[in-house]
Amino acid sequence: MQTENSEYAPRRSRRLTSRFVRWANRALSLNMVLSFLFLYLPILILVVFSFNDSRLAARWEGFTLDWYRSLLTSRSILSSAKNTLIVAVTSTIIATGLGTMTAIAMERFRFPFRRIYDGLLYIPIVTPEIVTGVSLLAFFSLTFNAINSAFHLTGDSAFRSGLITITLTHVAFNIAFVSVVVRSSLKDFRRSLEDAAQDLGANEWVTFRRITLPLIMPGIIAGALLAFTLSLDNFVITYFVTGPGATTLPIEVFGRVRRSISPEINAISTIMLIISSIFVLASQILQRRK
Amino acid sequence: MTDTVVGLKNITKQFGDVLAVDNVSLQIREGEFFSLLGPSGCGKTTTLRMIAGFEMPQIGEIYIKGEPVTHLPPFRRNVNTVFQDYALFPHMTVAQNVGFGLEMDKLPEVEIRQRVEDTLRLVQLPQMGDRRPSHLSGGQQQRVALARAIVKRPDVLLLDEPLAALDLKLRQAMRFELKELQHQLGTTFIYVTHDQEEAMTMSDRIAVMNHGHVLQIGTPIEVYDHSADHFVADFIGETNFIDCRVISCNGETATVLIGDEIKLEVACDQNAAADQPGTVVIRPEKIDLHMKAGNDGQETAFVPGIVENMVWIGTDTRFTVKLAGKVEVVVRHQNMRLGDPLVALRRGEPVYLSWQKMAARLITS
């Protein structure tokens, strides 16, 4: 009896397994299709309706570029776009410089508590944005209160949140992202190239400028593109540290959505989507290319 | 000591717990081809990197042309290195790679161009200046690395296993080319390798290293025929090691007992105490095989044995002969004559071994 059982058992279970696998495969394919629909259908609808010739988002009435045109004449949109660009460019430049230096320090130098710094560097990447936002808000208001009361600053001369605080904040979180990207390109870098340069008479600075920097440049640019994108569309943290007159595009969009979803919002969102996609794609390509 | 270009004096280098180089002293002479030979991890690269200036020793001094350079950075030493992975700058052309060192010396552009061209011709890579290193074969990259290192006409050229990445044929051809190049330039070469054949065929002198120590420094013939110790004899070529007991020793020759019966007179470099255990070292090709016992005066007494095994390998026949007391000895017999009766020997047949008196040596370390 026992031998019979043990002879049959594997065959039956194999048949069961193969049927289960087929079924599971189908379910997984369906699941993938549904997930992609769920992810991209809303975006697709948004893009399509940004070209819809109707104020109401309910029905397709024909193609138009009116909403894009009206963006160009909207004072608030233009000024927030300008703010966004100022913040993004400035914070990207500063964060790329600092992030690159941090990456080099982490990869190249031995110093006490290096491991701890290493871990600390990744924390901004995983900290919930809301926590970062709240903490920065508290930090800035405490600091500004202290400074303003110490120097009796009031009115226009008083320190308060604005574009500068937004920029500082973006620098802060972007340093982490830039340094992660740059470090991965430093990891692939052959140290013997630097040895060779020094062997041929180049001092440390010349070696860095002529050998290291050109070879890790794709990594630095990839990091910068990523930083720029993150700064462009950051909402949560920016919302906490912004001040009067310092409205960025995501904040402007949020403000408008609270009133109603207008086709202009679709148009802005489409533009931001395209710009972000291009930058992220470029960043990915630069990181892939070896 | 004017003809010493590189001097190492009691150099010790430690990485954490690892003693990479332990109290090494070397004197490398002007214009010689000097090899650092040893197994993986013995400290060859570390020694070379200290001469180049990439590592600083914890103890000891390094001199180049009589000047202490121990703590000078690499870019202040007039030595150049050919790296094992070539380390060619991938974002520069071949000509820019080769010209980099001259550019660092701020030479005029016209001179740089001329010298780059001359050097590329010297390493047989003319017309390649505009290519990228990644578009060259391994052998060509190796030549570019060589050109880049010699274009500055350094006092010393350091080479870290430069041929290791090439295939066997190319490696053998490059040995002669490197040696020829060294002869033409007259530059001192310090050459790191773990390949004893490479070191033997190219070097004027060899330093054999193991575990961070230099065990022996000498010409290829010296390290082969007068290996300082068991390790050196074993690392370089094939050797018979026969355990023995010293009966007497006068510092030049020693009488030893192998097993219980075989009493031999052998050469001996160091003094050894009577009754001390030791090893007799003899190279397989230095042993003569005979069908009958006899004595021609030049050679030691004939030692009888039984053929245990034989392998015919064209130029040679390799015999394993068993002596009294289960001692096995490998003999390489050159197949010089047609119809040699020795080659017709079969397993189990008796033979006699002999050798020049000084060919067998006693080592006690």
Ligand SMILES: Nc1ncnc2c1ncn2[C@@H]1O[C@H](COP(=O)(O)OP(=O)(O)OP(=O)(O)O)[C@@H](O)[C@H]1O
């Ligand atoms: N930067 C380093 N940090 C720690 N240990 C090192 C370092 N460089 C070398 N070592 C150690 O020192 C010892 C000698 O290394 P070295 O590279 O000089 O050996 P080698 O003779 O060149 O060997 P190989 O033939 O494998 O290249 C090794 O045990 C190695 O692990």
Ligand SMILES: [Mg+2]
């Ligand atoms: Mg090495």
